[in-house]
Amino acid sequence: MVADYLISIYLRSDAGIYVNLFVPSEVRWEIEGKPVRLVQSTSYPETESTEFRVEVPSPTEFTVNVRMPGWLESPASIKVNGNDAAVPTERGAFAAIHRVWRNHDTLEVDLPFSIRVLPVDNHHPNTVALMRGPLFLVGLGPQVKLDRNALRSPQALRAVPHARQTYELAASPPTLRFVPFYCVDSQNYTSYHELA
Numbered sequence: 001m002v003a004d005y006l007i008s009i010y011l012r013s014d015a016g017i018y019v020n021l022f023v024p025s026e027v028r029w030e031i032e033g034k035p036v037r038l039v040q041s042t043s044y045p046e047t048e049s050t051e052f053r054v055e056v057p058s059p060t061e062f063t064v065n066v067r068m069p070g071w072l073e074s075p076a077s078i079k080v081n082g083n084d085a086a087v088p089t090e091r092g093a094f095a096a097i098h099r100v101w102r103n104h105d106t107l108e109v110d111l112p113f114s115i116r117v118l119p120v121d122n123h124h125p126n127t128v129a130l131m132r133g134p135l136f137l138v139g140l141g142p143q144v145k146l147d148r149n150a151l152r153s154p155q156a157l158r159a160v161p162h163a164r165q166t167y168e169l170a171a172s173p174p175t176l177r178f179v180p181f182y183c184v185d186s187q188n189y190t191s192y193h194e195l196a
Contacts, residue, residue, distance in 0.1 A: 010038075016063035018094060022050045022111075031062045036101075038064070044111075045134050045180070046164045052107040059102050065094040066109055071134060077110040115157060117148075117195070126195040130178060135165060137178040138189040144169075144176055145196040 010027040011018040017027065017036075022044040028037045034057060042050035052064065068076055072091040079085060080097065085107075089095045097107060113133030120127045128146070130137040146169070157167035157178065166183075169176045181191075 013063075013065075016065065016098075018065040018067070019052070020067050022109075031060050034058065034060050036060060036062065048113050048133065049108065049110045051109075054101045054103070054105040054107070056101055056103050059100045061098075061100045063096050063098040064101075064107060065096050066107075068093055068095055069111060069134060071116070071131070072111060073114045073116065074112040076112070077108075079108040081106055082108075117146075120192050127192050128195055129192055132165065132167075136181045136191075137165075137167070138181050138184060138191050139193060140177045140179060140184075140187050140189055141175065143190050143193070145194045148195045 005021065009019075009021045009023060009025050011020060012029055016031070017029065017038060019040070022040070022042055024040060024042055026037060026039040028035065030036065037055040039053045039055065040050055041053070044050050066078065068089050068091050070092040072089075076089040076095065077084075078087060078089060078095055078097065080099065085095075085097050087095050087097055095109075111133065113135070116131050117128035118131050119125045120129065130139070130146075157169060160166040160168055160177065163179075165180050167178045169178070179189075181189075
């Protein structure tokens with residue numbers, strides 16, 4: 001399945017292109033015989049944004065459809081050349097940016113991450129994974145019960161300086177640090193936590 005990621009980044013349609021994954025990449029295709037190149041620059045998921053640059057030999061009309069992830073809890077921001085694109089950004093759907101694109105137009109997409117808990121299953125609603133946007137955060141340090149009310153506070157998790165997407169739980173003595181699962185090397189970690 002991992003081999004299919006490359007062919008799932010972009011999907012073509014007669015009217016334009018669908019952006020399915022957020023990864024540094026580029027795609028080339030033709031609209032009515034004109035070559036189009038779309039270049040995506042991002043460090044997602046370490047950041048919440050991605051940028052696209054359009055390359056066309058002359059003004060070309062088409063639609064760029066950008067996937068709005070189902071985990072979004074706040075509206076996404078979409079800008080074309082620094083201006084609000086004013087398009088619907090409903091989570092679980094594609095935002096359609098239809099326009100006449102010119103060479104070096106830019107499309108900026110910001111997908112705000114937020115903290116949420118995800119139960120392991122319906123039978124264990126208090127055994128949860130800690131999520132931040134698309135990231136599965138695991139706990140490094142002693143296993144502790146998490147206070148559901150404390151997690152609802154915007155200050156519950158504080159960012160660790162100089163460590164991207166790494167957080168410490170403010171209300172837990174001893175300190176519990178959370179990191180994205182993909183950052184774990186040889187440390188012991190806890191995937192699921194009990195809610196107090």
